[in-house]
Amino acid sequence: MCGLAAPLCAADKRPNILYIIADDMGYSDLGCYGGEIATPNLDGLARRGIRLTQYHTENMCAPTRATLLTGRYWIRGFNAGDNVTIPEVLKTAGYHSCMVGKWHNTNDVRPARQAPLIRGFDRFFGTTIGCGSFFAPLMLTRDGEPAEREWLENKDFYYTDAISAGAVTYIRQTPADTPLFLYVAYTAAHWPLHARPEDIAKYKGRYAGGWDRLRETRLARMKQLGVVRADAPLSPRHDEVPAWDDEPNKAWQERRMEVYAAQIDRMDHGIGRILESLQEQGRLDDTLILFTIDNGGCHVEYGANRKGSFLNETTRGGRPLKVGNRSDVMPGPEDTWQSYGYGWANASNTPLRLFKQYDHEGGTRVPLIAQWPAVITEGGRITDQLAHVIDLLPTALDAAGVAYPVTHNGRAVGPVDGKSLVPIFRGERRAGHDVLFWKFAHGRAVRRGRWKLVRMDNKPWELYDMRNDPAELTDLAARFPDNVRQLEALWQTWNAGG
Numbered sequence: 001m002c003g004l005a006a007p008l009c010a011a012d013k014r015p016n017i018l019y020i021i022a023d024d025m026g027y028s029d030l031g032c033y034g035g036e037i038a039t040p041n042l043d044g045l046a047r048r049g050i051r052l053t054q055y056h057t058e059n060m061c062a063p064t065r066a067t068l069l070t071g072r073y074w075i076r077g078f079n080a081g082d083n084v085t086i087p088e089v090l091k092t093a094g095y096h097s098c099m100v101g102k103w104h105n106t107n108d109v110r111p112a113r114q115a116p117l118i119r120g121f122d123r124f125f126g127t128t129i130g131c132g133s134f135f136a137p138l139m140l141t142r143d144g145e146p147a148e149r150e151w152l153e154n155k156d157f158y159y160t161d162a163i164s165a166g167a168v169t170y171i172r173q174t175p176a177d178t179p180l181f182l183y184v185a186y187t188a189a190h191w192p193l194h195a196r197p198e199d200i201a202k203y204k205g206r207y208a209g210g211w212d213r214l215r216e217t218r219l220a221r222m223k224q225l226g227v228v229r230a231d232a233p234l235s236p237r238h239d240e241v242p243a244w245d246d247e248p249n250k251a252w253q254e255r256r257m258e259v260y261a262a263q264i265d266r267m268d269h270g271i272g273r274i275l276e277s278l279q280e281q282g283r284l285d286d287t288l289i290l291f292t293i294d295n296g297g298c299h300v301e302y303g304a305n306r307k308g309s310f311l312n313e314t315t316r317g318g319r320p321l322k323v324g325n326r327s328d329v330m331p332g333p334e335d336t337w338q339s340y341g342y343g344w345a346n347a348s349n350t351p352l353r354l355f356k357q358y359d360h361e362g363g364t365r366v367p368l369i370a371q372w373p374a375v376i377t378e379g380g381r382i383t384d385q386l387a388h389v390i391d392l393l394p395t396a397l398d399a400a401g402v403a404y405p406v407t408h409n410g411r412a413v414g415p416v417d418g419k420s421l422v423p424i425f426r427g428e429r430r431a432g433h434d435v436l437f438w439k440f441a442h443g444r445a446v447r448r449g450r451w452k453l454v455r456m457d458n459k460p461w462e463l464y465d466m467r468n469d470p471a472e473l474t475d476l477a478a479r480f481p482d483n484v485r486q487l488e489a490l491w492q493t494w495n496a497g498g
Helices: 040-048 061-070 086-091 159-173 197-201 210-225 250-280 341-348 389-400 481-495
Strands: 016-022 050-052 096-102 123-127 140-142 180-185 287-293 368-371 381-383 436-440 443-448 451-456 462-465
Touching (some): 016 250, 016 389, 040 250, 040 287, 061 389, 086 180, 096 159, 123 159, 197 250, 210 250, 250 287, 250 341, 287 389, 443 481, 451 481, 462 481
Parallel strands (some): 016 180, 050 381, 096 123, 096 180
Antiparallel strands (some): 050 368, 123 140, 287 368, 443 451
8 A cells, every 4th residue: 555565674673763854954955965064974874875866845844744754645634533653553563662853743833742642652852833942942841741941940951952862862761672763853944043152153254155156056066966967057046035245234144044054063963963872772773764854945034023832932031032034133042033034045945946835846855865774785875766755654664564554543544645765775766656746835736757737826837847947947837738737637636635
């Protein structure tokens, strides 16, 4: 039903599985995908493993995370009662399942603190809401109980470090003879722009050349690495982004990108700690590790009047917050609340168009890195095989040698939409998806073979030849109306529940 290959392991020797997901980052941010941000640990995974260059997600946080855990498209519902999560299935094979970081699988404003435990995880440390302060995250939870005291009592608290430390603790506490599924869901680099001063200092002056030069430099590096084609064009600068020479607040703009880079730098450092812990516990060589991102870079300009259940009333010390993308306030400290905006998100998504919330490539095409020494024996490989976040549940089950269930706890389970990536890890050409679908926020899309039909809100459908135009620069809808009609019919059937 889910395209699983023959089991890779005996029941008494199941691999550990580590899934790591970052938040709101672009296709070109990581060093191993062409970026200048220091990500040595993720670059190391790429050298020892495999990189996918045509991997796609949903276009926002919640739908991607729900889809990752269930292997089913977001529109089928996370709490619909007819799906299972990765930990729910792996529990039947003796796995100990732990999660650290951001839950956020539904649009509920404040999901229950127990939500991860209800859906199969044995342990949980993190937040169930979509975002928050890195110094004082609201709804911080430990095993279903409030844990905000941890940042109230610890002046050095920083959420990214706490997520990394929590992952290390769970690795050390899992018995050596018990297979582990560990889901690490960072909030970096989602707004607000919060980072440690020493991390920000590493990037001082790095972005003085502005976003135009950064996009050009990244694209050249991406071509050298082979994560885009040698003839890949650079999409036009977005309409909301001025030429860097015309930007009136250069110092503030530079600081926004410096803080963003610092957030990613700190996350990579934490991933290094997690890898070291796996090595210390003798688990690293027998662990499937996947790293990905939930959607493309986020263009949102945070407004001074925007409110939300994620927004603190004051700092831990009682100081008021300076909310909004104000050029008179440098981001980074706890009392600021800003985002990095259109210009830098456009650079993050180099060379692609648009952003998070849209189903054009800039919103849904992100890195996926896999390391698994037992299976991926030739490190540094790059593949352009098409994949989707629906594939991550089947991949975990395939790796563990566990069948996708027809029922779970006495209830019927609907068919999974994804297909295992394990054949790709083996160096094979897998039987891929005949068609893929998207729908959320401002995006709708369907892809079959080389053709992708995509639209923004209720605007006309656009048609692209992804084989020759992966940056979606030439709309062929008027030239190939039959293709538009056929693909739209597929999408409408899927959207109606087909």
